[in-house]
Amino acid sequence: MVYFYFIICINSHFHHALYFHIGETEKKCFIEEIPDETMVIGKYRTQLWDKQTSSFLPSTPGLGMHVEIKDPDTKIILSRQYGSDGRFTFTSHTPGEHQICLHSNSTKMALFAGGKLRVHLDIQVGEHTNNYPEIAAKDKLTELQLRVRQLLDQVEQIQKEQNYQRYREERFRMTSESTNQRVLWWSIAQTLILIITGIWQMKHLKSFFEAKKLV
Protein backbone atom coordinates (compact mmCIF):
# COMPACT_ATOMS: atom_id res chain seq x y z
CA MET A 1 0.00 0.00 0.00
CA VAL A 2 2.86 2.29 0.93
CA TYR A 3 4.61 1.61 -2.40
CA PHE A 4 1.39 2.31 -4.30
CA TYR A 5 1.05 5.62 -2.48
CA PHE A 6 4.73 6.32 -3.21
CA ILE A 7 4.26 5.79 -6.94
CA ILE A 8 1.11 7.93 -7.00
CA CYS A 9 2.98 10.68 -5.18
CA ILE A 10 6.00 10.58 -7.46
CA ASN A 11 3.78 10.85 -10.53
CA SER A 12 1.63 13.56 -9.04
CA HIS A 13 4.70 15.58 -8.04
CA PHE A 14 5.57 16.24 -11.62
CA HIS A 15 1.88 16.49 -12.50
CA HIS A 16 1.90 19.65 -10.46
CA ALA A 17 4.16 21.48 -12.89
CA LEU A 18 2.77 24.16 -15.14
CA TYR A 19 1.78 23.01 -18.62
CA PHE A 20 0.76 24.54 -21.92
CA HIS A 21 -0.25 23.37 -25.38
CA ILE A 22 1.98 23.57 -28.40
CA GLY A 23 1.21 22.97 -32.06
CA GLU A 24 3.00 20.53 -34.32
CA THR A 25 5.85 22.58 -35.68
CA GLU A 26 5.37 25.49 -33.30
CA LYS A 27 8.43 26.78 -31.52
CA LYS A 28 7.98 28.10 -28.00
CA CYS A 29 10.66 30.31 -26.58
CA PHE A 30 11.26 31.46 -23.04
CA ILE A 31 13.61 34.19 -21.95
CA GLU A 32 15.77 33.99 -18.86
CA GLU A 33 17.67 37.12 -17.90
CA ILE A 34 20.39 35.86 -15.61
CA PRO A 35 23.79 36.95 -14.29
CA ASP A 36 26.89 34.99 -15.27
CA GLU A 37 27.94 31.67 -13.73
CA THR A 38 24.31 30.84 -12.94
CA MET A 39 23.02 27.34 -13.36
CA VAL A 40 19.66 26.71 -14.99
CA ILE A 41 17.88 23.36 -14.91
CA GLY A 42 14.86 22.74 -17.10
CA LYS A 43 12.62 19.71 -16.93
CA TYR A 44 9.81 18.93 -19.32
CA ARG A 45 7.35 16.17 -19.96
CA THR A 46 5.20 15.80 -23.06
CA GLN A 47 1.81 14.25 -23.60
CA LEU A 48 0.21 13.69 -26.96
CA TRP A 49 -3.48 14.19 -27.69
CA ASP A 50 -5.10 10.93 -28.69
CA LYS A 51 -8.15 11.39 -30.91
CA GLN A 52 -9.57 7.94 -30.21
CA THR A 53 -9.79 8.29 -26.47
CA SER A 54 -10.15 12.11 -26.62
CA SER A 55 -7.58 12.52 -23.92
CA PHE A 56 -3.91 12.99 -23.46
CA LEU A 57 -1.80 9.85 -23.43
CA PRO A 58 0.27 9.45 -20.26
CA SER A 59 3.56 9.09 -22.12
CA THR A 60 4.56 9.00 -25.74
CA PRO A 61 7.61 6.98 -26.71
CA GLY A 62 9.24 8.03 -29.94
CA LEU A 63 8.23 11.67 -29.62
CA GLY A 64 11.20 14.00 -29.57
CA MET A 65 11.63 17.58 -28.47
CA HIS A 66 14.42 19.74 -29.75
CA VAL A 67 15.85 22.12 -27.19
CA GLU A 68 17.88 25.11 -28.34
CA ILE A 69 19.47 27.58 -25.96
CA LYS A 70 20.99 30.86 -27.11
CA ASP A 71 23.20 33.16 -25.08
CA PRO A 72 22.85 36.99 -25.03
CA ASP A 73 25.08 37.24 -28.13
CA THR A 74 22.62 34.93 -29.97
CA LYS A 75 25.24 32.21 -30.07
CA ILE A 76 23.82 28.73 -29.63
CA ILE A 77 25.15 27.12 -26.46
CA LEU A 78 22.95 24.03 -26.47
CA SER A 79 21.12 22.42 -29.34
CA ARG A 80 20.05 18.91 -28.59
CA GLN A 81 17.32 16.46 -29.21
CA TYR A 82 15.71 14.89 -26.19
CA GLY A 83 13.03 12.25 -25.81
CA SER A 84 9.45 12.86 -24.78
CA ASP A 85 10.65 13.46 -21.19
CA GLY A 86 13.80 15.42 -20.78
CA ARG A 87 16.04 17.39 -18.52
CA PHE A 88 18.45 20.04 -19.77
CA THR A 89 21.06 21.99 -17.84
CA PHE A 90 23.31 24.87 -18.70
CA THR A 91 25.46 27.40 -16.89
CA SER A 92 25.62 30.93 -18.20
CA HIS A 93 29.04 32.40 -18.97
CA THR A 94 27.89 35.86 -19.98
CA PRO A 95 25.25 37.85 -18.14
CA GLY A 96 22.12 38.73 -20.05
CA GLU A 97 19.07 37.40 -21.81
CA HIS A 98 19.27 33.74 -22.61
CA GLN A 99 16.65 32.21 -24.83
CA ILE A 100 15.37 28.68 -24.30
CA CYS A 101 13.43 27.38 -27.29
CA LEU A 102 11.51 24.13 -27.53
CA HIS A 103 9.93 22.60 -30.55
CA SER A 104 8.72 19.18 -31.46
CA ASN A 105 10.39 17.56 -34.43
CA SER A 106 8.11 14.61 -34.65
CA THR A 107 6.28 14.10 -37.92
CA LYS A 108 4.26 11.30 -36.33
CA MET A 109 1.86 13.94 -35.09
CA ALA A 110 0.74 14.47 -38.66
CA LEU A 111 -0.88 11.06 -38.40
CA PHE A 112 -2.85 12.15 -35.33
CA ALA A 113 -5.16 14.82 -36.73
CA GLY A 114 -5.26 18.03 -34.76
CA GLY A 115 -1.75 17.54 -33.47
CA LYS A 116 -1.82 19.05 -30.04
CA LEU A 117 0.95 18.45 -27.63
CA ARG A 118 0.81 19.14 -23.91
CA VAL A 119 4.17 20.18 -22.47
CA HIS A 120 4.78 20.27 -18.72
CA LEU A 121 7.64 22.61 -18.05
CA ASP A 122 9.64 23.53 -15.00
CA ILE A 123 12.65 25.86 -15.19
CA GLN A 124 14.68 26.51 -12.07
CA VAL A 125 17.39 29.14 -11.88
CA GLY A 126 20.29 29.80 -9.54
CA GLU A 127 19.94 28.66 -5.97
CA HIS A 128 16.62 26.93 -6.75
CA THR A 129 18.63 24.35 -8.65
CA ASN A 130 20.26 23.10 -5.48
CA ASN A 131 18.83 19.91 -4.10
CA TYR A 132 19.21 20.44 -0.38
CA PRO A 133 18.33 16.97 0.92
CA GLU A 134 20.96 15.61 -1.50
CA ILE A 135 23.56 18.12 -0.32
CA ALA A 136 22.77 17.31 3.31
CA ALA A 137 23.26 13.60 2.66
CA LYS A 138 26.46 14.10 0.68
CA ASP A 139 28.22 16.50 3.06
CA LYS A 140 26.59 15.08 6.18
CA LEU A 141 25.25 18.38 7.42
CA THR A 142 23.03 18.93 10.41
CA GLU A 143 19.79 20.80 9.92
CA LEU A 144 21.25 24.07 11.12
CA GLN A 145 24.25 23.72 8.82
CA LEU A 146 21.93 23.01 5.92
CA ARG A 147 19.84 26.09 6.65
CA VAL A 148 22.98 28.22 6.82
CA ARG A 149 24.13 26.71 3.53
CA GLN A 150 20.82 27.68 1.97
CA LEU A 151 21.17 31.23 3.27
CA LEU A 152 24.72 31.42 1.88
CA ASP A 153 23.48 30.29 -1.54
CA GLN A 154 20.72 32.87 -1.50
CA VAL A 155 23.11 35.64 -0.55
CA GLU A 156 25.48 34.55 -3.33
CA GLN A 157 22.66 34.78 -5.83
CA ILE A 158 21.76 38.26 -4.57
CA GLN A 159 25.40 39.33 -4.98
CA LYS A 160 25.53 38.03 -8.55
CA GLU A 161 22.31 39.81 -9.38
CA GLN A 162 23.69 43.08 -7.94
CA ASN A 163 26.83 42.76 -10.07
CA TYR A 164 24.70 42.14 -13.10
CA GLN A 165 22.62 45.19 -12.18
CA ARG A 166 25.75 47.33 -12.14
CA TYR A 167 26.66 46.07 -15.61
CA ARG A 168 23.15 46.78 -16.90
CA GLU A 169 23.13 50.25 -15.42
CA GLU A 170 26.41 50.97 -17.18
CA ARG A 171 24.91 49.90 -20.52
CA PHE A 172 21.85 52.02 -19.87
CA ARG A 173 24.03 55.00 -19.06
CA MET A 174 26.07 54.50 -22.25
CA THR A 175 22.91 54.33 -24.34
CA SER A 176 21.55 57.51 -22.74
CA GLU A 177 24.82 59.35 -23.26
CA SER A 178 24.98 58.23 -26.88
CA THR A 179 21.43 59.52 -27.41
CA ASN A 180 22.42 62.80 -25.77
CA GLN A 181 25.44 63.17 -28.07
CA ARG A 182 23.44 62.29 -31.14
CA VAL A 183 20.73 64.84 -30.34
CA LEU A 184 23.39 67.49 -29.77
CA TRP A 185 25.24 66.85 -33.03
CA TRP A 186 22.04 66.47 -34.96
CA SER A 187 20.65 69.80 -33.84
CA ILE A 188 23.92 71.58 -34.73
CA ALA A 189 24.09 69.80 -38.10
CA GLN A 190 20.45 70.57 -38.90
CA THR A 191 20.92 74.25 -38.13
CA LEU A 192 24.03 74.37 -40.34
CA ILE A 193 22.27 72.55 -43.20
CA LEU A 194 19.34 74.95 -42.92
CA ILE A 195 21.56 78.03 -43.03
CA ILE A 196 23.69 76.69 -45.88
CA THR A 197 20.73 75.65 -48.03
CA GLY A 198 19.07 79.00 -47.34
CA ILE A 199 22.14 80.90 -48.47
CA TRP A 200 22.59 78.63 -51.50
CA GLN A 201 18.93 79.06 -52.49
CA MET A 202 19.14 82.86 -52.33
CA LYS A 203 22.43 82.97 -54.25
CA HIS A 204 21.25 80.56 -56.90
CA LEU A 205 17.93 82.29 -57.43
CA LYS A 206 19.56 85.70 -57.53
CA SER A 207 21.99 84.58 -60.23
CA PHE A 208 19.12 82.86 -62.07
CA PHE A 209 16.96 86.00 -62.09
CA GLU A 210 19.90 88.18 -63.09
CA ALA A 211 20.48 85.82 -66.02
CA LYS A 212 16.82 86.08 -66.95
CA LYS A 213 17.10 89.87 -66.76
CA LEU A 214 14.24 90.10 -64.23
CA VAL A 215 16.36 91.70 -61.46
Next chain:
Amino acid sequence: MSGFALSLFLSLLCGWVLGSELTFELPDNAKQCFYEDITIGTKCTLEFQVVTGGHYDVDCRLEDPDGNTLYKEMKKQYDSFTFTASKNGTYKFCFSNEFSTFTHKTVYFDFQVGDDPPLFPNENRVTALTQMESACVSIHEALKSVIDYQTHFRLREAQGRSRAEDLNTRVAFWSIGEAIILLVVSISQVVLLRSFFSDKKTTTTRVVS
Protein backbone atom coordinates in the same frame (compact mmCIF):
# COMPACT_ATOMS: atom_id res chain seq x y z
CA MET B 1 11.59 3.30 9.04
CA SER B 2 8.09 2.53 10.16
CA GLY B 3 5.25 2.49 7.66
CA PHE B 4 3.65 5.53 9.25
CA ALA B 5 6.88 7.54 9.14
CA LEU B 6 7.42 6.58 5.52
CA SER B 7 3.92 7.61 4.50
CA LEU B 8 4.34 10.87 6.44
CA PHE B 9 7.61 11.48 4.59
CA LEU B 10 5.89 10.73 1.29
CA SER B 11 2.98 13.01 2.10
CA LEU B 12 5.49 15.79 2.76
CA LEU B 13 6.99 14.99 -0.63
CA CYS B 14 3.57 15.36 -2.20
CA GLY B 15 3.15 18.72 -0.53
CA TRP B 16 5.94 19.95 -2.82
CA VAL B 17 4.32 22.31 -5.23
CA LEU B 18 6.88 24.69 -6.64
CA GLY B 19 6.43 28.14 -8.12
CA SER B 20 6.84 28.73 -11.84
CA GLU B 21 8.41 31.90 -13.11
CA LEU B 22 8.62 32.35 -16.87
CA THR B 23 9.26 35.11 -19.39
CA PHE B 24 7.90 34.49 -22.87
CA GLU B 25 7.19 36.39 -26.04
CA LEU B 26 3.59 36.98 -27.01
CA PRO B 27 3.21 37.76 -30.73
CA ASP B 28 0.57 40.21 -31.93
CA ASN B 29 -2.97 38.86 -32.13
CA ALA B 30 -1.92 35.88 -30.07
CA LYS B 31 -3.15 34.31 -26.89
CA GLN B 32 -1.08 32.06 -24.65
CA CYS B 33 -2.63 29.91 -21.94
CA PHE B 34 -1.03 28.04 -19.07
CA TYR B 35 -2.63 25.37 -16.96
CA GLU B 36 -1.89 24.02 -13.52
CA ASP B 37 -3.50 21.33 -11.40
CA ILE B 38 -4.17 22.65 -7.93
CA THR B 39 -5.57 20.92 -4.87
CA ILE B 40 -8.29 22.47 -2.75
CA GLY B 41 -7.25 24.92 -0.05
CA THR B 42 -3.91 25.87 -1.58
CA LYS B 43 -3.03 29.53 -1.47
CA CYS B 44 -1.82 30.69 -4.90
CA THR B 45 -0.46 33.94 -6.26
CA LEU B 46 -0.30 35.03 -9.88
CA GLU B 47 1.91 38.00 -10.65
CA PHE B 48 2.64 39.32 -14.13
CA GLN B 49 4.43 42.23 -15.77
CA VAL B 50 4.88 43.26 -19.37
CA VAL B 51 8.59 43.75 -20.01
CA THR B 52 8.79 45.08 -23.58
CA GLY B 53 6.48 46.00 -26.41
CA GLY B 54 4.02 48.68 -27.44
CA HIS B 55 2.21 50.33 -24.55
CA TYR B 56 3.45 47.63 -22.17
CA ASP B 57 -0.03 46.22 -21.58
CA VAL B 58 -1.68 42.83 -21.89
CA ASP B 59 -5.05 41.18 -21.15
CA CYS B 60 -5.00 38.58 -18.41
CA ARG B 61 -7.67 36.11 -17.39
CA LEU B 62 -7.67 33.41 -14.69
CA GLU B 63 -10.29 30.65 -14.66
CA ASP B 64 -11.07 27.89 -12.21
CA PRO B 65 -11.80 24.25 -13.24
CA ASP B 66 -15.51 25.01 -13.79
CA GLY B 67 -14.74 27.89 -16.14
CA ASN B 68 -15.66 30.66 -13.69
CA THR B 69 -13.50 33.72 -14.14
CA LEU B 70 -11.62 34.48 -10.96
CA TYR B 71 -9.61 37.37 -12.37
CA LYS B 72 -10.02 39.33 -15.57
CA GLU B 73 -8.19 42.52 -16.48
CA MET B 74 -7.80 44.22 -19.83
CA LYS B 75 -4.72 46.16 -20.86
CA LYS B 76 -2.86 45.92 -17.60
CA GLN B 77 0.85 46.62 -17.27
CA TYR B 78 1.47 44.64 -14.10
CA ASP B 79 -0.62 43.11 -11.38
CA SER B 80 -0.62 40.61 -8.55
CA PHE B 81 -3.56 38.38 -7.66
CA THR B 82 -3.80 36.03 -4.66
CA PHE B 83 -6.50 33.42 -4.28
CA THR B 84 -7.20 30.22 -2.38
CA ALA B 85 -8.22 27.27 -4.49
CA SER B 86 -11.82 26.43 -3.71
CA LYS B 87 -11.90 23.24 -5.74
CA ASN B 88 -9.58 20.58 -7.05
CA GLY B 89 -8.74 20.66 -10.70
CA THR B 90 -7.02 22.43 -13.52
CA TYR B 91 -6.79 26.17 -13.23
CA LYS B 92 -6.12 28.09 -16.42
CA PHE B 93 -4.66 31.53 -16.94
CA CYS B 94 -4.28 33.24 -20.29
CA PHE B 95 -2.45 36.27 -21.61
CA SER B 96 -3.86 37.88 -24.69
CA ASN B 97 -2.34 40.37 -27.12
CA GLU B 98 -5.30 40.20 -29.49
CA PHE B 99 -5.96 43.94 -29.32
CA SER B 100 -2.57 44.73 -30.78
CA THR B 101 -1.98 44.68 -34.53
CA PHE B 102 1.77 44.75 -34.87
CA THR B 103 3.58 44.93 -31.56
CA HIS B 104 4.61 41.74 -29.91
CA LYS B 105 5.11 41.78 -26.20
CA THR B 106 7.39 40.07 -23.72
CA VAL B 107 5.46 39.02 -20.63
CA TYR B 108 6.88 37.86 -17.30
CA PHE B 109 4.71 35.93 -14.88
CA ASP B 110 5.26 34.24 -11.55
CA PHE B 111 2.71 31.66 -10.44
CA GLN B 112 3.31 30.55 -6.86
CA VAL B 113 1.31 27.56 -5.72
CA GLY B 114 1.38 26.61 -2.06
CA ASP B 115 4.44 26.96 0.10
CA ASP B 116 8.06 26.22 -0.54
CA PRO B 117 9.17 22.63 -0.17
CA PRO B 118 10.46 21.77 3.29
CA LEU B 119 14.21 21.93 3.43
CA PHE B 120 14.83 18.87 5.51
CA PRO B 121 11.84 16.57 5.42
CA ASN B 122 12.09 14.59 8.60
CA GLU B 123 9.82 13.19 11.23
CA ASN B 124 10.60 15.50 14.14
CA ARG B 125 8.85 18.45 12.55
CA VAL B 126 6.48 18.40 15.50
CA THR B 127 9.11 19.78 17.88
CA ALA B 128 9.46 23.55 18.06
CA LEU B 129 12.30 25.26 16.22
CA THR B 130 15.28 26.41 18.22
CA GLN B 131 16.14 30.09 18.28
CA MET B 132 18.90 29.59 15.72
CA GLU B 133 16.58 27.72 13.41
CA SER B 134 13.81 30.28 13.64
CA ALA B 135 16.38 33.05 13.03
CA CYS B 136 17.47 31.16 9.93
CA VAL B 137 13.87 30.84 8.78
CA SER B 138 13.21 34.57 9.14
CA ILE B 139 16.45 35.44 7.33
CA HIS B 140 15.42 33.03 4.57
CA GLU B 141 12.05 34.75 4.20
CA ALA B 142 13.68 38.19 4.18
CA LEU B 143 16.17 37.10 1.51
CA LYS B 144 13.35 35.67 -0.57
CA SER B 145 11.66 39.05 -0.56
CA VAL B 146 14.99 40.71 -1.45
CA ILE B 147 15.29 38.41 -4.46
CA ASP B 148 11.70 39.20 -5.37
CA TYR B 149 12.36 42.95 -5.24
CA GLN B 150 15.49 42.44 -7.31
CA THR B 151 13.45 40.67 -9.96
CA HIS B 152 10.94 43.50 -10.11
CA PHE B 153 13.74 46.06 -10.29
CA ARG B 154 15.39 44.11 -13.09
CA LEU B 155 12.13 44.04 -15.08
CA ARG B 156 11.60 47.78 -14.62
CA GLU B 157 15.17 48.45 -15.61
CA ALA B 158 14.75 46.24 -18.69
CA GLN B 159 11.69 48.25 -19.66
CA GLY B 160 13.54 51.55 -19.23
CA ARG B 161 16.57 50.28 -21.08
CA SER B 162 14.56 49.01 -24.05
CA ARG B 163 12.84 52.41 -24.31
CA ALA B 164 16.21 54.16 -24.18
CA GLU B 165 17.62 51.93 -26.89
CA ASP B 166 14.54 52.49 -29.06
CA LEU B 167 14.93 56.23 -28.56
CA ASN B 168 18.58 56.05 -29.55
CA THR B 169 17.90 54.26 -32.84
CA ARG B 170 14.92 56.49 -33.59
CA VAL B 171 17.00 59.63 -33.05
CA ALA B 172 19.68 58.28 -35.42
CA PHE B 173 17.24 57.42 -38.20
CA TRP B 174 15.21 60.54 -37.75
CA SER B 175 18.18 62.89 -37.90
CA ILE B 176 19.48 61.30 -41.10
CA GLY B 177 15.97 61.33 -42.56
CA GLU B 178 15.44 64.98 -41.64
CA ALA B 179 18.73 66.00 -43.23
CA ILE B 180 17.86 64.19 -46.45
CA ILE B 181 14.35 65.67 -46.53
CA LEU B 182 15.75 69.16 -45.97
CA LEU B 183 18.16 68.85 -48.86
CA VAL B 184 15.56 67.33 -51.17
CA VAL B 185 12.96 69.99 -50.34
CA SER B 186 15.35 72.91 -50.77
CA ILE B 187 16.67 71.64 -54.10
CA SER B 188 13.19 70.88 -55.43
CA GLN B 189 11.98 74.34 -54.33
CA VAL B 190 14.69 75.94 -56.44
CA VAL B 191 14.03 73.65 -59.40
CA LEU B 192 10.29 74.34 -59.20
CA LEU B 193 10.81 78.09 -59.11
CA ARG B 194 13.12 77.88 -62.07
CA SER B 195 10.56 75.88 -63.98
CA PHE B 196 7.86 78.52 -63.32
CA PHE B 197 10.01 81.28 -64.78
CA SER B 198 11.22 79.23 -67.71
CA ASP B 199 7.64 78.47 -68.85
CA LYS B 200 6.52 82.06 -68.47
CA LYS B 201 9.35 83.24 -70.68
CA THR B 202 8.32 81.02 -73.63
CA THR B 203 4.60 81.89 -73.32
CA THR B 204 5.30 85.63 -73.26
CA THR B 205 7.54 85.41 -76.36
CA ARG B 206 4.82 83.51 -78.25
CA VAL B 207 2.18 86.10 -77.34
CA VAL B 208 4.43 88.96 -78.47
CA SER B 209 5.17 87.47 -81.85
